[in-house]
Structures are given as structure tokens and as C-alpha cells.
Amino acid sequence: TDKLINLCGMFRCCNSLKSINLISFNTNKAINMSYMFGWCEKLEEIDLRNFIINDKNILLYMFSGCKSLKLINFSKLSINGCKFIELIFKNLSEECFIICKDIRGLKSKIIKNNKK
Secondary structure (H helix, E strand, O other): OOOOOEOOOOOOOOOOOOEEOOOOOOOOOOOEOOOOOOOOOOOOEEEOOOOOOOOOOEOOOOOOOOOOOOEEEEEEEEOOOOEOHHHOOOOOOOOOEEEEEEOOOOOOEEEEOOOO
8 A cells, every 4th residue: 555645435335344454554655535434334443543644635524424433543643734624524423533643733632523
């Protein structure tokens, strides 16, 4: 995965996917991760702490349609500089918790998702 630039929709509509281990997944060169997990309706928990995400990444609706998602772990990285950050978490269940190092100044907090 270290050469991939476009990860858009990579796991999209994988309806039987409940969990996924991406610990060794290399996103160093990836730019577009939009809809990457879109409509994975049974996905419950995802650990993305080793993802490399920066201000060049586009993460539009990365988790859109993930109705069962309860936990997203971004704990080792900051997603502060990402384009369209407000849309990354759009359409998540109200029960989903997001663990993140830094989202626009909210350092080391567990963020309760709210639909806006």
C-alpha cells in the first residue's frame, strides 16, 4: 500500500466487514481517502492510529453510512490540517466515539459525535 495515492472507496460497501486490522497499512503517499469505509454497515470499530494523515489528504465522508460504527481511533495522529474536516465524521451514529490527538484544539479528548 506504500505506493497508493487514491484510496477512495477502497472498502466501500463491504457490508460483511465488522472489524479490520490496518496496523501495517501504509498511507504515506495516499491523498484521497474519501468514502474509504463508506456504507460498511456492519463495521463496529476501526483503529487508524498508524495512518499518516496530513493537510494534503481529502477525507470526505470517510465513514458515511457506517451505521454500526461505535469507535474510531485516531489516537496517535492529528487530523487538524485535513481538507473538509467537518465532513469526515458526517452521518455517523450518535453513539460513535472518536479518539483523536487533536481536532482543532481539542487535544487528547474523546469526542462524542453529534449530527449537525
